[in-house]
Amino acid sequence: MNNISKPRAYAVKHPDASIRKESQSGGIFTALSDHILSEGGVVYGCVMSEPYKAVHQRAETAEQRDRMRGSKYIESKLGDTFKNVKADLLDGRKVLFSGTPCQVDGLKCFLGKPYENLYLVDIICHGVPSPDVWKKYLEWQESRHGKCVGVDFRNKKQFGWAEHIESMHFLKNGKKKRIDSRVFTNIFYAHIMLRPSCYECKYKTAFHPGDITIADFWAIREALPAFDDNKGVSLVLMNSEKGQKLFDSVSDKVICSETEYKKSTRPTMFNPPKRPDSRDKFWDDFKQKDFGYIAERYGGHGTKMALKIKMRRIINRKVK
Numbered sequence: 105m106n107n108i109s110k111p112r113a114y115a116v117k118h119p120d121a122s123i124r125k126e127s128q129s130g131g132i133f134t135a136l137s138d139h140i141l142s143e144g145g146v147v148y149g150c151v152m153s154e155p156y157k158a159v160h161q162r163a164e165t166a167e168q169r170d171r172m173r174g175s176k177y178i179e180s181k182l183g184d185t186f187k188n189v190k191a192d193l194l195d196g197r198k199v200l201f202s203g204t205p206c207q208v209d210g211l212k213c214f215l216g217k218p219y220e221n222l223y224l225v226d227i228i229c230h231g232v233p234s235p236d237v238w239k240k241y242l243e244w245q246e247s248r249h250g251k252c253v254g255v256d257f258r259n260k261k262q263f264g265w266a267e268h269i270e271s272m273h274f275l276k277n278g279k280k281k282r283i284d285s286r287v288f289t290n291i292f293y294a295h296i297m298l299r300p301s302c303y304e305c306k307y308k309t310a311f312h313p314g315d316i317t318i319a320d321f322w323a324i325r326e327a328l329p330a331f332d333d334n335k336g337v338s339l340v341l342m343n344s345e346k347g348q349k350l351f352d353s354v355s356d357k358v359i360c361s362e363t364e365y366k367k368s369t370r371p372t373m374f375n376p377p378k379r380p381d382s383r384d385k386f387w388d389d390f391k392q393k394d395f396g397y398i399a400e401r402y403g404g405h406g407t408k409m410a411l412k413i414k415m416r417r418i419i420n421r422k423v424k
């Protein structure tokens with residue numbers, strides 16, 4: 105039950121630099137889930153089961169949980185997750201479930217009643233892209249570079265937090281190589297491959313179904329400029345007293361500062377993406393043409409931007 109009358113917002117950075125590096129923003133998810141694990145609880149979240157597929161999994165150890173770090177910009181398959189969450193709750197385990205607001209609300213509907221031992225964390229979500237497009241994109245990249253052995257939808261380690269460049273690792277003739285690109289990212293931001301329901305997302309409101317909402321703190325430069333170091337800051341929003349209690353129990357383990365809610369949020373958090381007129385044309389093309397065409401027509405493949413990414417990589421390599 106969401107029972108806070110006024111939203112409260114915090115800026116958070118995990119003090120462990122290596123954890124922040126592996127996390128999409130400031131690493132609050134690790135701090136919250138570490139707390140649940142330390143109390144004998146279990147954590148549910150999204151992992152890449154192979155380069156093609158995002159799925160929800162259950163973690164009982166920090167190693168299993170670590171795979172949940174990082175944003176996977178495709179729809180995550182839930183499988184039997186809701187049933188497993190219920191079994192853990194009935195077993196008396198503390199459970200932290202993390203996912204998009206629609207997944208969190210879906211779990212609440214499935215359970216049908218509140219559970220004292222359930223902690224819900226939702227992410228601010230731009231909308232979820234189609235896994236089919238991701239699969240075809242990777243197959244196209246594999247046809248050019250070899251077998252894909254790892255993906256990073258937003259490579260913060262090489263390019264910094266504010267930049268959005270996807271990286272894929274390929275294995276060809278026993279040699280590993282990394283390819284950086286913005287093809288998938290460009291199609292993502294064009295809003296043409298999001299789920300149809302994302303254009304009418306009902307969770308673009310101040311209060312979310314989770315006890316806590318986590319996001320990238322993009323407004324940090326205006327809200328708390330001294331806090332920003334381009335290594336990632338989490339925006340943490342309290343939706344319930346239960347969420348506040350969970351946050352309070354980890355607040356001494358992270359670097360955090362309460363911030364003004366209005367200054368911390370952005371208009372995109374309150375407005376679903378617009379369904380572009382070009383969406384139908386995109387899907388017709390996607391079904392009929394090869395991915396090389398899609399990459400050029402919609403993903404900016406072969407453009408100045410693509411060249412810029414390539415140049416930056418060469419410069420980075422030389423600097424190292």
Ligand SMILES: Cc1cc2nc3c(=O)[nH]c(=O)nc-3n(C[C@H](O)[C@H](O)[C@H](O)COP(=O)(O)OP(=O)(O)OC[C@H]3O[C@@H](n4cnc5c(N)ncnc54)[C@H](O)[C@@H]3O)c2cc1C
Binds near residue numbers: 127172173231318
């Ligand atoms: C599809 C998508 C859209 C996003 N859009 C925005 C946005 O518009 N604005 C914004 O500020 N932030 C957005 N984010 C980023 C999100 O807010 C960050 O995951 C959050 O800041 C967590 O930061 P962290 O450093 O604590 O997390 P990390 O340690 O990196 O944890 C990642 C968390 O995200 C969850 N997760 C990752 N991928 C998925 C997925 N495909 N489906 C469900 N859950 C997933 C994991 O379960 C885990 O709880 C988006 C993420 C995704 C996956």
